[in-house]
Amino acid sequence: MRSSFGALLQWREANAKHSLFQERFLVSLPELIFTDLEKENTMTTAPAMIETKSIIKKVNTSEGELQILQPISFIVKPGESIAIIGASGSGKSTLLGLLAGLDEVSGGHIMIDGEPLHSMDEEQRARLRGEKVGFIFQSFMLVQSLTALENIMLPAEIAGLSEPKKRAQKILEQVGLDHRANHFPNQLSGGEQQRVAIARAFITNPKILFADEPTGNLDSTNSTKVENLLFDLNKESNTTLVLVTHDIELAQRCQRQLHMHAGELTEQTKPLRVVSGE
Amino acid sequence: MSTVFQLAWRLFKHEAKRGELTIILLAIILSVGSVLSLSLFSERLQGGLTDRSAEFIAADRQLRSRELVDDSWISKASEFNLNSAYQVSTRSMVFGAQELALSDLRAVDANYPLKGSIKVALQAFGVPEATTESPKQGEVWIDSRLFQLVNVELGGVIDIGDGSFKVTKVLSEIPDAGFSVFNTEPIVLMSTDDLAKTNVTGPGSRVSYKYYFTGETDDLNEYYDWLRPQLNRDVHRWTSIEDDDSAIGRSIARAEQFFLLASLLAIVLAAVSIAVAAQRYSQRHYDPVAIMKTLGAGKVMVRRIYLLQICFITVLGIVLGVTAGFILQQVVVVFLADVVEVSLDIWHWRPLAIAVFTGVICSVLFSLYPLLQLFSVPPLRVLRRDINTTLSSKTLQFATSGIAVFLLMWVYSQDLMISAILFVSGIILVVLLLGVTHLLIMLGRKLGSGKMGAWTLAWARIRRRAMGNSVQLISFSITIMLLLVVLVMRNDMVEQWRAQLPEGTPNYFISNITESQRIGLENQFEQNNVTGGDFYPVARGRFVAINDEKIRTEVTKEDKEVADEGRQGLGREANLTWGTELQMGNKIVEGEWLDSWQEGEPYPLSIESQIAERLDIKLGDKLTFNIGSEVITATVTSLREVNWQTMQPNFFFVLHPKAVENFIPTYITSFNLDESRKAEITKLMAPFASVTLFDVDARINQLREIIEQVSVAVEFILILVLIAGSLVLIAQVQASMDERLQELAILRTLGAKGWMIRFSVINEFIIIGFVAGLMAAISNEFSLYMLQTNVFQMEAGLHLEYWVIAPIIGALTVGLLGAIGCWRLLSLNTGELLRKMV
DSSP: OOOHHHHHHHHHHHTTTOOHHHHHHHHHSTTOOOOHHHHHHHHHSOOOSEEEEEEEEEEEETTEEEEEEEEEEEEEOTTOEEEEEEOTTSSHHHHHHHHTTSSOOSEEEEEETTEEGGGOOHHHHHHHHHHHEEEEOTTOOOOTTSOHHHHHHHHHHHHTOSOHHHHHHHHHHHTTOGGGTTOOGGGSOHHHHHHHHHHHHHTTOOSEEEEESTTTTSOHHHHHHHHHHHHHHHHHHTOEEEEEESOHHHHHTSSEEEEEETTEEEEEESSOOOOOOO | OHHHHHHHHHHHHHHHHTTTTHHHHHHHHHHHHHHHHHHHHHHHHHHHHHHHHHTTTTSSEEEEESSOOOHHHHHHHHHTTOEEEEEEEEEEEEEOSSOEEEEEEEEEOTTOOSSSOEEEESSTTOOOEEESOOOOTTEEEEEHHHHHHTTOOTTOEEEETTEEEEEEEEEEEOTTOOOOTTOOSOEEEEEGGGHHHHTTTSTTOOOEEEEEEESOHHHHHHHHHHHGGGOOTTTEEEEEGGGOOSHHHHHHHHHHHHHHHHHHHHHHHHHHHHHHHHHHHHHHTHHHHHHHHHTTOOHHHHHHHHHHHHHHHHHHHHHHHHHHHHHHHHHHHHHTTTTOOOOSOOOOHHHHHHHHHHHHHHHHHHHHHHHHHHHTOOGGGGTOTTOOOSOOOHHHHHHHHHHHHHHHHHHHHOOHHHHHHHHHHHHHHHHHHHHHHHHHHHHHHHHTSSSOOHHHHHHHHHHHTHHHHHHHHHHHHHHHHHHHHHHHHHHHHHHHHHHHSOTTOOOEEEEEEOHHHHHHHHHHHHHTTOEEOOOEEEEEEEEEEETTEEBOOOOOSTTHHHHTSSBOOOSSOEEEEEOSSOOTTEEEEEEOOGGGOOTTSOOEEEEEHHHHHHTTOOTTOEEEEEETTEEEEEEEEEEEEEOTTSSSOOOSEEEOGGGGTTOOOEEEEEEEOOGGGGGGHHHHHTTOTTSEEEEOHHHHHHHHHHHHHHHHHHHHHHHHHHHHHHHHHHHHHHHTHHHHHHHHHHHHHTTOOHHHHHHHHHHHHHHHHHHHHHHHHHHHHHHHHHHHHHTSOOOOOOOTHHHHHHHHHHHHHHHHHHHHHHHHHHTSOHHHHHHHHO
């Protein structure tokens, strides 16, 4: 399914070499923010896994409405890995929440695997998350009253997949924790908990994996283990990875890095350049 | 659905095993257990007491009639599976060899009595023993006094009307003899088969009939429903022990109200604990809900999972609660077996139904708002831990909880008054407490700054956790207030019961004392060191007119026509007394006492307020009495409240001595003779052969026993409510632990000393407990005043001692519970605390 935004892109692609007037006219359109490099990129790749167009986020505070995300647009291809980096409070997690459908945008468009996330209600977003998205969090976010195996089974059961236990056992083996299947999260180390979380994220073979500071709570040894596991599984299952981190080294393992500052996407590196706001 | 069920069951199973559900389970177990044990115990106790009390009317129900009733009424009773018996009574002269005396003649059938027993003795004034027999044809059993009065011996013959009968036993007691010092005639018991032989029930005689019924309550009620349309208010009277206006009847009625009150409070306590526990349960599940939503679970799925979990918890709680409640009351029954008489029927369905209903309603209603909050937790919480729930309406929460509590109380008690009083007290308390919390917060701002110490930290925390603390303060106060209400009610009630029968309560009454005998008796008492009561002059008079309007008098066959006309009267002769000193236990409620009378004014009269209300007599009304051949007219100048529960002679009408100065009275008095001196009674009374002596020891002992039993039962209920209240307090302390964790971790990390943190937490609880206790004591006064004056018909007063005791006990208890509850948390090191926070 193509959105109006997609149609606009097509129209722009078809008129790549048009007059200065047309250029100016088009550039003045608020939604038009792509650089030439992007144009090339968009034109030459397969349909995007994530497409954002001028997404903004406003919140109500005691002092009135506050815009915490400036219009942001970018595209992520299937199987691509991107890191969103920036200082604390720069809006990384807010952006991640919007991309993952955990929060609603205040304006703009988000397409996930061709589906318009921005126009979905909570129930539809939940369905989309269950079908296409996996999550890894800094604080692991395991259900404390379920065992490691049951935590991994949880998304499969919610999505109604067959044989959730078998799937969970298999993936638990892959992350090297089959001997810890019946342990509760508080009986596992931080590294082990994150491996369980990674296993849980991959059990439904998601198309996109969102990771929020996945090594933020781990020591360096465990961090390396978790990173390797994450990227291995990502590569193996050709999942699109969107990772939020402070860790430059971890970010550099991704194909692209998006830099955030004060709610704005300021810079895009390797291989793309800036994707900016209005 | 099966996935949802599996998920819900898995979560429930693990959480139950790991103790995560302990608090909410305990709350449900507590609510169901306490309601069941209280209701079951009170039902069994009431069963026991009613059985016991039924002995006073010799049946479960009694139909009194002035006429012989249709035979079909009695045969119908057997269709309702009821047992029946009957008694015919009249007054008749009894003739001995040479003497004669007026007697209270009771002819009974073979089934009499259906409850209780007839007691006989081997000789006059001998030791009474119960018998299952009743007089055979041709025989009579007579009162000890009658042996003296008509000079007859056991085995001798007496004449009653046209019949002659052999005296075969000394009659000591019949269950429904009633007690009145004015019923002076000795009883003669005979078989109904002999009644016709006497010809004493012919025209002109005053005959009354009593029909006795026993059976299951439902059958009795159904029978009464059938019978009621056929009854004539002027002729028939249907009574049960509950209608009994005697000291025993009133004590039981009051005890029942207390049980009801205690059970209501147990329900409120249970509801509070479930609300607290459900809130905590909900908060602890914010993360799992956010995770499930993030992983793709829709609202419906989350809702089903948690509703199922609540169902599992409720069912488990109810099963465990019913078991615990049953065992608890059974243990108490066994423990109190020697002291308290309870119904042997160990299982009653009504308490079970009430307990299960309470469990379900409490779980559903009080977990509803926390659950709605839980369902509204957004998935974004997985990224932003500070986001809790999108549903926040304290007004909605208070309104729904308030309505639920009130409905539950009303449905359960079916007494709008008790429910409204408790509910309004609760509201007043909440409003008061909100004000106090604001004051505390302001105080905290002042005291919580400055050099860091345990108290400074405690005050600072009170200010910071303003909302949490105000909720906690309110629930602590309500719990303490409810406990105080039960405690003080119990104390006041038992004290007033016991005050009815203090040591030295008269156990003998003497009537028919002449003026000269009165002086002799006074000397006799003094010489023999016997404590005698006042001598009251008595005259029997016929109450004939109100404001010169003729009133209906005793129904006899001759004056039936007259009887149907005019205002309602007493229906019997009135016992009049006179004097200018107000009797003990009497209180003027309207008008002025007789001593304010001035010569020349109409003679004043004081009337008991309830009889005045019944006969529609007001201050200023002119009442006319016939005493012998004299006509006495007096004006009502005061209405008196009379405590009929005192074992003292009490009177409906008190005249001024001037009104009856030409009349020669007899006197009535009472005295106490210790158990050890009982043998002296014959010698003591020997010089006064013509007076009538009543030994009321047996009745006083019966009354004492019942009061003791009810007091013990009330104490048990008090303990149960105390346990319920303590568990609520524990639940509340537990509920605040999660919130404290983070703060403790930070304080520890910043290097605060262990003892200081520990003391600051305990001090915070002490402050909250103190304030809660004080607030509870204040609102307790209001609740008690309303309950005692409107429901229990008791005298209300201030309980200032609790204004001191409650805050101290509150501070100590809440402080201690806080210390115990926090201990585990307080003994963790910094690392462990930080780990727990993740």
